Amino acid sequence: MSDAVVIGSGLGGLLCGCILSRNGYRVTVLEKGAQTGGSLQSFVRGGIRFDTGFHSVAALAPGEPLYQIFQPLGLMDLPWRKVDSPDEVVVDGVSRFLPKPSEVPALKALSPLAYDIGTDFSEEAGTGAALWLRSHGLEEQLYLGVPLRLQSPLQEVSLHEFAHITYHFMNGSYRLEGGGSCLAQALSDQILSRGGEVLTRKEVVEIAPATPGQCHVRCADGSLYQGICVSDIHPAATAAMVRPSLRPSYLKRLSVLRNGTGIFTVYIKLKPKAVRYLDHAVSINGLLVHFGHPGPDGFARSVDLMTHVEGPVADREAFARSSIQKTSVRFPELEDAVEQFWTSTPDTWARYTGTPGGSAYGILKECGRLSLCVVSPRTPLPGLFLTGQNLGLHGVLGVSYTAVRTCSVILGAPIINQMFHFTS
Numbered sequence: 001m002s003d004a005v006v007i008g009s010g011l012g013g014l015l016c017g018c019i020l021s022r023n024g025y026r027v028t029v030l031e032k033g034a035q036t037g038g039s040l041q042s043f044v045r046g047g048i049r050f051d052t053g054f055h056s057v058a059a060l061a062p063g064e065p066l067y068q069i070f071q072p073l074g075l076m077d078l079p080w081r082k083v084d085s086p087d088e089v090v091v092d093g094v095s096r097f098l099p100k101p102s103e104v105p106a107l108k109a110l111s112p113l114a115y116d117i118g119t120d121f122s123e124e125a126g127t128g129a130a131l132w133l134r135s136h137g138l139e140e141q142l143y144l145g146v147p148l149r150l151q152s153p154l155q156e157v158s159l160h161e162f163a164h165i166t167y168h169f170m171n172g173s174y175r176l177e178g179g180g181s182c183l184a185q186a187l188s189d190q191i192l193s194r195g196g197e198v199l200t201r202k203e204v205v206e207i208a209p210a211t212p213g214q215c216h217v218r219c220a221d222g223s224l225y226q227g228i229c230v231s232d233i234h235p236a237a238t239a240a241m242v243r244p245s246l247r248p249s250y251l252k253r254l255s256v257l258r259n260g261t262g263i264f265t266v267y268i269k270l271k272p273k274a275v276r277y278l279d280h281a282v283s284i285n286g287l288l289v290h291f292g293h294p295g296p297d298g299f300a301r302s303v304d305l306m307t308h309v310e311g312p313v314a315d316r317e318a319f320a321r322s323s324i325q326k327t328s329v330r331f332p333e334l335e336d337a338v339e340q341f342w343t344s345t346p347d348t349w350a351r352y353t354g355t356p357g358g359s360a361y362g363i364l365k366e367c368g369r370l371s372l373c374v375v376s377p378r379t380p381l382p383g384l385f386l387t388g389q390n391l392g393l394h395g396v397l398g399v400s401y402t403a404v405r406t407c408s409v410i411l412g413a414p415i416i417n418q419m420f421h422f423t424s
């Protein structure tokens with residue numbers, strides 16, 4: 001049995017660990033935090049469970065791309081629930097729902113792009129989404145009106161990102177009863193059941209070559225692991241741990257890639273029976289409103305408000321209050337219904353998952369230079385591979401594509417194609 005060491009227990013690391021363990025590897029996942037899951041983690045405050053990152057996914061209907069990856073891994077057995085309606089967008093006080101792509105001929109034509117999981121980008125895929133929408137007479141404000149799902153700045157969103165994220169969310173989104181940590185737990189359980197380990201409080205500090213095609217991985221507590229190594233953390237952070245250093249041209253290539261902005265979140269505990277639960281997400285001038293799970297009385301006990309922010313937030317309390325105020329155009333009852341709130345800023349994320357500058361989605365995939373922004377799972381050190389949101393698209397769907405791509409490099413395309421029923 002070969003050994004695989006996975007650095008980081010975010011979705012990318014756990015998916016790779018799960019796929020490798022199903023293919024005969026004894027997997028050890030090393031996570032620096034106290035909990036597994038990275039951006040899938042949940043936490044409890046005031047007796048309420050909040051999700052930190054992941055709130056909903058798309059493309060989970062049979063035949064859609066995430067279903068195609070999750071179904072063979074047994075992840076469709078988790079308690080997914082289709083949301084009652086598509087995302088609602090409030091622009092200048094007017095509220096609308098995103099239509100289904102099938103109702104809009106120009107969007108319908110994006111279907112081949114939305115289902116193509118490869119990274120050989122056509123010129124069209126690298127086009128700016130805003131430009132494309134305008135040239136097809138489609139309203140930018142509506143279609144790019146849920147900016148939290150997309151990288152920022154919005155003018156750099158490619159048609160590729162639009163097709164893989166907005167397009168699929170327009171077809172319907174899904175929530176996971178029990179939150180993102182259930183997904184992390186299900187993946188960890190599979191790794192454990194095949195003889196692997198998922199270890200927390202194990203911060204990796206050094207990666208070095210071992211026998212050909214394998215690496216030594218050293219943790220801050222001095223423990224040492226050996227095997228092929230898959231890193232789910234930022235490529236630049238991974239490269240910085242390699243001894244002796246990787247070649248300068250590779251480090252230079254990584255250093256010119258820009259990271260996207262961070263996200264400010266207000267986690268609100270609501271007073272009982274004060275705000276009716278709403279199943280779908282609402283975007284109000286860029287602020288994403290996501291209610292927690294409903295109580296039996298049909299009222300919500302929690303709501304999260306999320307917005308992209310540039311740089312650190314000096315006054316968290318003031319920023320949180322202004323976010324709460326922004327919801328009044330759609331939820332006039334919400335401000336008075338706040339019982340207690342907590343916040344997270346990009347600094348929180350930088351500390352907690354180690355993402356550079358607190359970037360929510362990592363390396364920007366800029367339109368116009370898309371191919372240059374996509375990082376290969378291979379590195380110059382034989383036996384060291386990369387995965388996670390920084391390599392390709394962010395989000396559960398993007399990270400799942402990339403995990404499959406990373407494992408395809410390690411195991412070979414025929415094994416992966418057979419496992420996921422891909423036709424090529």
Ligand SMILES: Cc1cc2nc3c(=O)[nH]c(=O)nc-3n(C[C@H](O)[C@H](O)[C@H](O)COP(=O)(O)OP(=O)(O)OC[C@H]3O[C@@H](n4cnc5c(N)ncnc54)[C@H](O)[C@@H]3O)c2cc1C
Nearest residue numbers: 008010011012032038039053054055056204388389395396
């Ligand atoms: C606020 C927010 C809301 C989001 N909402 C959604 C959503 O609704 N739907 C959706 O699809 N996506 C959403 N996303 C995006 C999605 O959650 C992420 O793209 C995805 O979970 C990233 O997974 P990952 O494996 O790439 O990285 P991460 O989740 O960042 O995992 C990396 C892991 O590596 C660990 N680590 C770092 N350094 C080390 C080290 N030296 N040694 C050991 N371990 C280390 C970290 O602690 C972390 O656990 C959201 C993200 C954010 C921030």
